[in-house]
Amino acid sequence: xxxxxxxxxxxxxxxxxxxxxxxxxxxxxxxxxxxxxxxxxxxxxxxxxxxxxxxxxxxxxxxxxxxxxxxxxxxxxxxxxxxxxxxxxxxxxxxxxxxxxxxxxxxxxxxxxxxxxxxxxxxxxxxxxxxxxxxxxxxxxxxxxxxxxxxxxxxxxxxxxxxxxxxxxxxxxxxxxxxxxxxxxxxxxxxxx
Numbered sequence: 513x514x515x516x517x518x519x520x521x522x523x524x525x526x527x528x529x530x531x532x533x534x535x536x537x538x539x540x541x542x543x544x545x546x547x548x549x550x551x552x553x554x555x556x557x558x559x560x561x562x563x564x565x566x567x568x569x570x571x572x573x574x575x576x577x578x579x580x581x582x583x584x585x586x587x588x589x590x591x592x593x594x595x596x597x598x599x600x601x602x603x604x605x606x607x608x609x610x611x612x613x614x615x616x617x618x619x620x621x622x623x624x625x626x627x628x629x630x631x632x633x634x635x636x637x638x639x640x641x642x643x644x645x646x647x648x649x650x651x652x653x654x655x656x657x658x659x660x661x662x663x664x665x666x667x668x669x670x671x672x673x674x675x676x677x678x679x680x681x682x683x684x685x686x687x688x689x690x691x692x693x694x695x696x697x698x699x700x701x702x703x704x705x
Contacts, residue, residue: 533664537626579702581618581634588698589622592630592689597622605633608656609649609686615642617682629661629668629675629688632695637682646684650677653686 516524579587589597600621606613621633633650637643654675661669675688678696680703687695 581620581636584634584699584702585620585622585632587702588632588634588695591691591695591698592622592624592632593691594622594624594628594630597624597630600633605635609633609635609646609653611635611646611649615645621686627665627668629657629665629671631657631675631686631688633686634699635684637684640682643679643682643684647677647679650684650686654688657688 600608600623602613602616602619605611605616605619605621615638617636617638619633619635621631623632624630633653635646635650637646654672654677657675658669658672661672671690672688674692675686676692676696678685678687678699680700683699683703685696685699687699689695
């Protein structure tokens with residue numbers, strides 16, 4: 513029986529680790545794609561519910577109203593410059609950001625491929641007292657992403673250093689992309705706060 517040299521053993525371990533990471537990445541991508549289909553089916557219901565709540569509140573058409581989170585995402589997502597994204601629903605955002613889904617009036621987001629740090633999430637707290645928890649969740653997400661990408665894909669880690677967390681009224685937005693500043697500016701103009 514031939515014994516493997518130390519170099520061959522190291523190469524075998526590295527190859528095994530690469531295969532394992534690729535398999536995990538494939539599972540994550542499949543789950544994100546499944547979530548995207550779920551989000552597409554759920555989104556119209558959320559928008560309809562928000563419109564009904566606005567009408568019930570008796571808000572006049574002359575007042576400046578914030579757009580819904582879904583509408584904001586529709587306008588902001590192309591600014592990420594990604595060819596494909598996966599949607600993040602309330603359940604996924606609550607998990608990734610370590611927040612409670614019931615603390616959010618509405619939320620939504622998109623994320624790039626598993627090997628990219630690109631991400632855009634908008635959360636609206638039910639009231640001003642819940643904003644701090646959402647902001648803290650966004651900070652935890654940023655730190656988690658930095659830890660994940662630091663050794664895995666260093667060039668994406670550098671992009672995370674330009675990520676921004678913006679709190680504006682009851683809204684908290686997390687964005688990581690090439691031109692996060694432009695996304696932030698557009699977001700603030702849409703909140704109506």
